[in-house]
Amino acid sequence: MACGAGCACLPFNPVENGLALFQNAYALETTDTLSHVKAMYYKKLEGTAIECELCPRHCLVTDLERGYCGVRENQGGEYYTLVHSRACAMNIDPIEKKPLFHFHPGTAAFSIATAGCNVNCKFCQNWDISQVRPEQVTNVELPPDEIVRICQARSVPTVAYTYSEPIVFYEYMHDTCVEGRKFGIKNVMITGGYIEKEPLKKIIPLMDAIKVDLKSYSQQYYEDVVNGELQPVLDALKIIHDDGMWLELVYLVVPTMNDSTKELTDLCRWVKTNLSDHVPIHFTRFHPTYLMTNLPPTPVKTLEKAYDIARQSGLKFPYIGNVPGHSAEHTYCPGCGELLIERLGFRINKINLKDGMCGKCGTHIPGVWS
Amino acid sequence: MSRSRLVVIKNHNIYDSDGGLKRDQTNKLISHAMVRLTGSTDSKSAWKKIAAQGDRFGIKPNCLSGRMLSSSPVMADAIVAGLQSAGLRESDIIIWERTNRELERAGYNLNYARNSGLRCFGTDSRGVGYSDSFYQKGKVASLISKIFEQEIDKNINFPILKDHSVAGVSGGLKNLYGLVHNPNKYHPDNCNPYVAELSALPIVREKNVLTILDMTRMQYNGGPGYMPRYLVKPGTVVMSFDPIAIDAYGYKIIEDYRRKNGLPSLKEDKREPLWLETGKRLGLGESDLSQVEIIEEDIT
Numbered sequence A: 001m002a003c004g005a006g007c008a009c010l011p012f013n014p015v016e017n018g019l020a021l022f023q024n025a026y027a028l029e030t031t032d033t034l035s036h037v038k039a040m041y042y043k044k045l046e047g048t049a050i051e052c053e054l055c056p057r058h059c060l061v062t063d064l065e066r067g068y069c070g071v072r073e074n075q076g077g078e079y080y081t082l083v084h085s086r087a088c089a090m091n092i093d094p095i096e097k098k099p100l101f102h103f104h105p106g107t108a109a110f111s112i113a114t115a116g117c118n119v120n121c122k123f124c125q126n127w128d129i130s131q132v133r134p135e136q137v138t139n140v141e142l143p144p145d146e147i148v149r150i151c152q153a154r155s156v157p158t159v160a161y162t163y164s165e166p167i168v169f170y171e172y173m174h175d176t177c178v179e180g181r182k183f184g185i186k187n188v189m190i191t192g193g194y195i196e197k198e199p200l201k202k203i204i205p206l207m208d209a210i211k212v213d214l215k216s217y218s219q220q221y222y223e224d225v226v227n228g229e230l231q232p233v234l235d236a237l238k239i240i241h242d243d244g245m246w247l248e249l250v251y252l253v254v255p256t257m258n259d260s261t262k263e264l265t266d267l268c269r270w271v272k273t274n275l276s277d278h279v280p281i282h283f284t285r286f287h288p289t290y291l292m293t294n295l296p297p298t299p300v301k302t303l304e305k306a307y308d309i310a311r312q313s314g315l316k317f318p319y320i321g322n323v324p325g326h327s328a329e330h331t332y333c334p335g336c337g338e339l340l341i342e343r344l345g346f347r348i349n350k351i352n353l354k355d356g357m358c359g360k361c362g363t364h365i366p367g368v369w370s
Numbered sequence B: 001m002s003r004s005r006l007v008v009i010k011n012h013n014i015y016d017s018d019g020g021l022k023r024d025q026t027n028k029l030i031s032h033a034m035v036r037l038t039g040s041t042d043s044k045s046a047w048k049k050i051a052a053q054g055d056r057f058g059i060k061p062n063c064l065s066g067r068m069l070s071s072s073p074v075m076a077d078a079i080v081a082g083l084q085s086a087g088l089r090e091s092d093i094i095i096w097e098r099t100n101r102e103l104e105r106a107g108y109n110l111n112y113a114r115n116s117g118l119r120c121f122g123t124d125s126r127g128v129g130y131s132d133s134f135y136q137k138g139k140v141a142s143l144i145s146k147i148f149e150q151e152i153d154k155n156i157n158f159p160i161l162k163d164h165s166v167a168g169v170s171g172g173l174k175n176l177y178g179l180v181h182n183p184n185k186y187h188p189d190n191c192n193p194y195v196a197e198l199s200a201l202p203i204v205r206e207k208n209v210l211t212i213l214d215m216t217r218m219q220y221n222g223g224p225g226y227m228p229r230y231l232v233k234p235g236t237v238v239m240s241f242d243p244i245a246i247d248a249y250g251y252k253i254i255e256d257y258r259r260k261n262g263l264p265s266l267k268e269d270k271r272e273p274l275w276l277e278t279g280k281r282l283g284l285g286e287s288d289l290s291q292v293e294i295i296e297e298d299i300t
Helices: A019-024 A144-154 A168-180 A197-208 A220-227 A231-242 A262-273 A300-312 B023-040 B045-048 B072-086 B100-105 B144-152 B171-181 B194-197 B202-207 B242-261 B277-280
Strands: A042-044 A050-052 A074-076 A078-081 A089-094 A108-113 A138-143 A158-161 A186-191 A209-213 A249-252 A280-287 A318-321 A340-346 A349-351 B003-012 B057-061 B091-096 B121-122 B135-137 B141-144 B154-158 B160-166 B168-170 B208-219 B236-240 B293-298
Touching: A019 A144, A042 B023, A050 A078, A078 B154, A108 A144, A108 A168, A144 A158, A144 A168, A158 A168, A168 A186, A168 A197, A197 A231, A209 A231, A231 A249, A231 A262, A231 B100, A249 A300, A262 A300, A262 B057, A280 A300, A300 A318, A349 B141, A349 B208, B003 B023, B003 B242, B023 B045, B023 B072, B023 B293, B045 B072, B057 B072, B057 B171, B072 B091, B072 B154, B072 B208, B091 B100, B091 B144, B144 B202, B154 B171, B160 B242, B168 B171, B168 B242, B171 B194, B171 B208, B171 B242, B194 B202, B194 B277, B202 B208, B208 B242, B242 B277
Parallel strands: A108 A158, A158 A186, A186 A209, A209 A249, A249 A280, A280 A318, B003 B293, B057 B091, B057 B154, B091 B121, B154 B208, B160 B208
Antiparallel strands: A042 A050, A074 A078, A089 A108, A340 A349, B003 B236, B135 B141, B160 B168, B208 B236
16 A cells, blocks of 8 residues: 555544544535546447456456456446545654654644555555445545635645545645645545556646655566555656655665665666666665564664665665664754754654755755755 | 255246245245255144244345346245244244345345344344354355344255356355355355355355255346346256255356357356365365256146
């Protein structure tokens, strides 16, 4: 799933506790009715069959069936999203929780999700919304204009499409982006990046930043653990970066699974060669959950190894995630080594940037700062 | 290990003037099939081979495709009557599916109440839902319906036979996709090995005691949705204790109809049900029909 940071970024699931916060404040209604909005990317095949063209999976879906994501259904030869304006999780989060470290630090993001995902990571910590059908969660009717209204009422500058996999609620995300733009609301997508090129290129101009979970640099890992493919994600990363969109990466380090020196070295080399040395990469700590409960949490030493490999490979902004208080949570100037942004978990303690430059030596620090 | 047995019983008098099923002829068909399957002398003895007083039984129809292509409620009633003849109370029997909507669209009458007649409801009913923990086998990892997990001791898998655009054949094993919370995850690679591994879950092997394949209506192409031009009405019920043998038979029937109607085979169509062989390897049953005792009778 998208939120592969492995952190404690559990959303306020309406079923549990988040509903009251927003429902009481904004009179939101829960609904048992799914949406019936035409999907944006599919082609009709013979008879009533369709082929979904949203993600590289290219599900062939016949009448009354759903794609792998579980939230798109063929109804009489037309393909529909069942989760447009059907949020099953929402919360106002620090932007650091996404994590986006070089994007308006210290600000908040109204974070929303629907049910469904187009992969099935065995370590997914939000599986109870990502790996279920929309009927199996409590949904709130939350149309795009309502999201904008909440952002304005709470002075939240950004909407984050997150927690599950926003690619599967593409139409909802798209329409919310468009609505938000009218009112100056920013949009960030927190995704696994398993998306076809055309829909990706269409959504990028509506975004202000994208965080991608690159779950491994091994196709075998993608097959065995993620139920997806590596190459389309690498392709998506290049498209996002080449387009000039602000991009950050998360790499969830899973003990014995994707933490070899070779894999981490190959990964960092690829990032430097194909993206750039200034793309932040967050090596985050795995915690056992969902279908991967047989492994221990990632040793901090392993994360530090990954961090060191990234630095040695020439990447300028590696981070360690899910280890609150670790010195690798901070941003340092690659020019003079000055501490620029001091963090504690999701909290910002100090920012020493001036107009996007190091407060000490003036080195330009890439990111979206103002 | 003894040979698997498959009974194929036809009754062309089963249809009424509206194309529905006559109750008396359906009861006769089901009773006869159970007698022949179990080698019993009478229907009551036959049902007692699988059911006893105090058992809680489930019946899982396939209701995905609405009234015209779902397991028949009239045949379900005949199965219920058979179980009752073995001493079960009607209220100890649940006809269940994924959703109430699917049951209703297929013509079933919902009834949630305990101790008030035949129960019939979907896993999506309030207070039901899916298991608290995962059931895993190979590539399958799912929550399963609490109806199956907690409300019943034994289950009769009650599918119809239809072509399936991905799995090739939708019969008994594919019908059990309705058991889990995430069936959409199990369609890659023509549903192989998922279809087989799902049926190989220990709880499924233990509780799923019989498959009754409703072949009063079947569709040999264009499935799983209803496409009337490919629908035929063979007036047949097929029963077996072997879930692989019964689907292997269904596969053969679908291929026969496809050939007669000038359609490519499922293999040519790149959706051969390879999960049958996977199921055999997992010890679920026999996919080679030459190794199965097939009893075919026409009681019309």
